[in-house]
Amino acid sequence: MMSRWQPVTNLKENASRNPPGVAFFVCLVFLSVSFICFCSYSYSHTLRNPDITKDWNRLLSSLSQFQLCVKANASSSELVLPVPTPLVDRDTLVHSKRTSNLTSLHLKVPLQVSTNSNSGSLNGLVLHTAFIGSLLNLGGKEIVNLTLEVLSGNDNYTCLTISAPKNLLPMSLLPPECPASEKNVLPVLVEVSEAPPAASQICYSLHFNNDPSLTVMLTQEEQRMAEKHLLEFSVFLLCVCLILCLTAALTRPLKPLEWHGFTRALD
Structure with a gap:
């Protein structure tokens, strides 16, 4: 056996x-x-914590994928309402107006701004635009208003003012607060460009540097x-x-x- x-x-x-x-x-x-x-x-x-689906690195990385071009015939009075870009339809604007509990944050974020024009230094430049929340990986159809201010003497960071419903924004780890600007600069209205911009059109690109301190671990x-x-x-x-x-x-x-x-x- x-x-x-x-x-x-x-x-x-x-x-x-x-x-x-x-x-x-x-x-x-x-x-x-x-x-x-x-x-x-x-x-x-x-x-990284897999249960956290929203963080500032993802938001800023999504924002840096878009090219922002100066709106033709734009006036500063349009800043009173959300800026309608080609990616924001009429239904989204109506839905956004019905949404309350807006939160506004003024933060110092790792974004660099560059342009296709030879206008010289961008120090003190202020850009204003609007996005649908889903385009920034925030979900929903609510409007997210953004204002970008280029800091003088700091090429690696930009002041970002973001206004949106509180439930859309990642609130777990916030970037540092940006100091209040002493200058009253008129914002430049920009919109997301879906088509290649014309040669005479001024456009701005955003470059993002990943910051590990903004990721929830x-x-x-x-x-x-x-x-x-x-x-x-x-x-x-x-x-x-x-x-x-x-x-x-x-x-x-x-x-x-x-x-x-x-x-x-x-x-």
Whole structure:
């Protein structure tokens, strides 16, 4: 009886006769190893909180994707109402007017402003525009009013005044508050340009530098809990793999003649 017990031979034969089972076993091994690697990575790195869908890095990154061009025949009186851009339709404006509980924030954000014109220094430049919340990854159809003020002597940061319903704005981690401007500068009305701008049209581009301090991270307690669950699940998968290996090693595969006799006995 002991001479028939050949675990290595049984394992090889069972594997050769059951390719789907082998593929399933390999997937389990890779999955468990991946979880272990991710767990070890999280021990030395802080992870972003996946439950937070809105943060200022995402908002500013979305804003930097658009080119803002000066509106033709624009006047400063239009600042009283949300600025209708080509991406803001009439229904959105009506919906925005019905929305209350607006919040206005004046923040110092890591945005750089550049232009296609040779107008010289942009220090003190103030731009005003409006977006639909969904375009900035904030969700909803409410209007988000934005005013950008280029800081003098600071090329890496811009003052951003954003006005929108409070439920749209990420309030967990706010950029530092921007100091109040001592100058009363008339804003330049700009709009999102969907088509390539004309050669004579002045447009502005925004460049965003990711700021890790604006991303909501997992707390140490939350991260340790996630690591514990990952490790437990990895050990469970490895145990399943071990059971599959032992089952294949201790089970002698039926030979073709034995299998034929077995089916005839069933008939």
